[in-house]
Amino acid sequence: MSDYLDRFGRDQSTCHRWPPLVKLYVAMGLILAATCAPITHGPLLGLIACAIFFVHSLARIPLAFVARRLFFFWPPLFLMALSLPLSQGCRAGWLMSATIICRGTLSFTTALWLVNVMPFDQLLATLRRLRLPSVFLAILALMYRFLFVLWDELDRMRTARQVRLFRKPSLWEQWQQGAQMLGRLLIRALDRADRVHGAMMARGWQGETRWLEQRQKDQR
Amino acid sequence: MHIQDGVLSPAVCMATGALSLSAVAYSLHRLKESVGDRTIPLTGMMAALVFAGQMVNFPIGAPVSGHLLGGVLATTVVGPWAGCIAMTLVLFVQWALFSDGGLFAFGANVLHMAVIGAWGGHAVRLLVQRFVGDSHKGIVVGSVVSAWCSVMAAAALFCFEFRLSWPAGEIDFSKVFAWMVSFHSLIGVGEALITGVAISFVLNQRPELICRAGTSVRLLHKGDLLPETGKSSGPTVATSITRTLAAGLVIALAIAAFLSPFASSFDDGLEAVLSKLNITEFNLTPSVPGLFEDYDKVPVPLASWQAIAVSIAGIGGTLAVFGLALLLGKALPSGTAAMTSEVAGE
Numbered sequence: 001m002s003d004y005l006d007r008f009g010r011d012q013s014t015c016h017r018w019p020p021l022v023k024l025y026v027a028m029g030l031i032l033a034a035t036c037a038p039i040t041h042g043p044l045l046g047l048i049a050c051a052i053f054f055v056h057s058l059a060r061i062p063l064a065f066v067a068r069r070l071f072f073f074w075p076p077l078f079l080m081a082l083s084l085p086l087s088q089g090c091r092a093g094w095l096m097s098a099t100i101i102c103r104g105t106l107s108f109t110t111a112l113w114l115v116n117v118m119p120f121d122q123l124l125a126t127l128r129r130l131r132l133p134s135v136f137l138a139i140l141a142l143m144y145r146f147l148f149v150l151w152d153e154l155d156r157m158r159t160a161r162q163v164r165l166f167r168k169p170s171l172w173e174q175w176q177q178g179a180q181m182l183g184r185l186l187i188r189a190l191d192r193a194d195r196v197h198g199a200m201m202a203r204g205w206q207g208e209t210r211w212l213e214q215r216q217k218d219q220r
Numbered sequence: 221m222h223i224q225d226g227v228l229s230p231a232v233c234m235a236t237g238a239l240s241l242s243a244v245a246y247s248l249h250r251l252k253e254s255v256g257d258r259t260i261p262l263t264g265m266m267a268a269l270v271f272a273g274q275m276v277n278f279p280i281g282a283p284v285s286g287h288l289l290g291g292v293l294a295t296t297v298v299g300p301w302a303g304c305i306a307m308t309l310v311l312f313v314q315w316a317l318f319s320d321g322g323l324f325a326f327g328a329n330v331l332h333m334a335v336i337g338a339w340g341g342h343a344v345r346l347l348v349q350r351f352v353g354d355s356h357k358g359i360v361v362g363s364v365v366s367a368w369c370s371v372m373a374a375a376a377l378f379c380f381e382f383r384l385s386w387p388a389g390e391i392d393f394s395k396v397f398a399w400m401v402s403f404h405s406l407i408g409v410g411e412a413l414i415t416g417v418a419i420s421f422v423l424n425q426r427p428e429l430i431c432r433a434g435t436s437v438r439l440l441h442k443g444d445l446l447p448e449t450g451k452s453s454g455p456t457v458a459t460s461i462t463r464t465l466a467a468g469l470v471i472a473l474a475i476a477a478f479l480s481p482f483a484s485s486f487d488d489g490l491e492a493v494l495s496k497l498n499i500t501e502f503n504l505t506p507s508v509p510g511l512f513e514d515y516d517k518v519p520v521p522l523a524s525w526q527a528i529a530v531s532i533a534g535i536g537g538t539l540a541v542f543g544l545a546l547l548l549g550k551a552l553p554s555g556t557a558a559m560t561s562e563v564a565g566e
Contacts, residue, residue, distance in 0.1 A: 031323050035225045073319075077224060083399045093396075096386060103226020104322075111319035123316060133248055135260065136305070142264030143271070143309050150265075150272035171279060178276050179414045182288065183421030186269055186297065190429055193265035197258055205257055 008061050008116040015059035015117045020126040026055065027114040034106035039099040045106070052109050059117045069112055070105070077104045120144055150189055157181055222314070223329055223378070225322030229385035236381065237327025240308075243335045247304040259302060266298050267306035271313060278410065286410050291337015292345070292367040293415050296359070296430060297422075300342035307334035328381060332374035340373055340470035341366040347467040356423045359430060364416035368541040371408035372474035375401055412541050 015023070030052060037044045056066065081097035081104070118126075124144075128137055161177065169177060197205075228236075251259055270290035277285040290310070295303030311329050314320040321329045344366035345359070352358040379397045422429055 028323065031225055035322075035324060036230065069319075080224075080227070084396055086399075100224075100227055104224040107225035107322055108319055111315065111323060115317060115319055120316065135252060136248060136309075138260050139264045139267065139305060140309050140312070142261055143267040143306075143313065146265050146268035147271055147313070150268050151275070154272050154275060175278055175413065176417060178278050179417030180421045182273050182276055182293075182414065183418040183425070185273065186293075186418065186422055187426050187429065189265050189269040190262075190297070193262045196265070197261045200261060201257070 008059065008065075011060060013058065013060045013117075015055060015113075018117075020118060020122050021129070023114060023118050024126060027110050030055075030110040031107045034110065035103050037103075039095060039102055045102060048106055052106060052113065056109070056113050059113060061113065061116050066109060066112060070108070073108050074105075077101060077108075146189075146192075149192070150185065153188055154181075154185060157184065222311075222321030223325040223332075225324050227322075227385070228325055228328055228381055230324065232381050232385045233324045233327060236331045237324075240327045240330035240335055243339070244304060244308050244330065247301040247338075250301040251305060262298060263302045263306050264309075266294050266302065267309040267313075270294050270306060270310045274310075278414065280410075286407065288414050288418075289333060289337065289371070289411050291333055292341035292363055292370055292411075293418060295338040295342045296345065296363050296415075296419055300338050303338035303342070304334050307338055310334075328378075332377060336374050336377070336470065336473075337370050339466060341370045343463045343466035344369050344470050346463055347471075356420075356427065359423065360416055360420045363419050364412045364541060364544060366470075367415040368408040368412040369470050369474045371404055371411050372401075373470045375404035375408075376473045409541060409544075413544060416544065 018026075030048065033048050034045075034052075037048060039045070056063075078101065081100040084093035084097045084100075124137060124141055127140075128134070158181075161181070251263070270288070270293065273290055273293070274287045277287060279285045291303065291307050294306045297303075298306065308330050311321060311326065311333060315323065315326060341363075345362035348362035348365050349358040352361045379393075379400055382396070383393050419430065
């Protein structure tokens, strides 16, 4: 599952070896530039797009991967952007929707780059260096760990449902079963949180988080 | 649902960012002072649950499917403070892993889905529970109504932010809002349905898991009974007033969503405020004079008809949600949930 999320996060390229803060600032600068550039300044937007393309190729992220992510990203953005001119009877608002699509796409590809050059543990370490509250980061770290556990749980429940179903459920039944699956997952998750808490207590958990500073350096 | 970068102007992004930063900081403060070591794994699990829960698809048409938002679900189980933190983390991980939602629009996303979803949802649920009662039925009805209200309030707030972000005159905003509101009223009904069925299922199976009014986070171990609203968990007068105010605000926003298409005069008022505050230079897109002329050529009868249609849809949606809430509440003790749980279970 980790491969699915940040697939190229553990590659070794020029971009991956940059210090984490530099990566973060580069991404923020590119997104800021993309969201502030006016749509009428074509060359400027082209320049930003080139810069994004450049960092992507520096990180050796395959173009096909970016294209696939864009394929899933675009429909909701287009829906949102095109609702503007469509609601005006196609007479106005084209410039606005073009702006939204342009800025959205540029910032999305930049964020995609950041995700794929910065593994999650590195992101956590960076956030800690930026002095975010440690409780917040502890919850975030645990959430990331639990995510995979719950995904597996959900997968098992899906399999169990498929095995026991002999016909295609109607639309209403699908909704009902989905919501009840959520409820069941909720119960199991809370029970697991209880067990995890017990295990943490058994290992000396006293409500504060201790980070291993060294771990980050060793991994690099 | 996520707002991407570029939809809102930098000024609006900064304002919403500041608002949600303070809201999240306050939640974190309350979370730290209210409970001990148990909160951290519990909140982390809740955040992971909402994230995983959004992977469950609810089919609408052939290619289109919806999913849970989860703010009200989280807040019903772990309380408003932990719920707000959990939703913020969900949004953060969605940005950090899927690049869903923008970096600079993150504040707006947190405000809409985490703060309104958790704080507003909690306030509305408690308000409804005061009328329906603290029973299981009250919890289900309250969560259904608050799920719907929180989606509509978020939609109204988005319309307002969107209006602030773009220069007037280029397009007729009331029509955009009409689209937005009709779309979100559907999302709201879906969210209410999912939340209601999931919570009534949990109430059927393990009622002690659901957070009762007044207790902010489940403190006790499995098997212990939660304290009834007594000396430790009884809300003080001040918090009850704040809660009622918050609930009123969310409900007002939800209602405002349906009035927004009517707000053609609102445009002028807002413009006046903007020019008075001298913040028009934040609008980065130059308005095009050629498109400007179309603005007042919009046939008025059509516009008002549309607005009326949206309002009727809104009233219909509200009635549908209340009917749904009562039905779910009534159907609670029956065995249907238990029967289908075998299918969903292992």
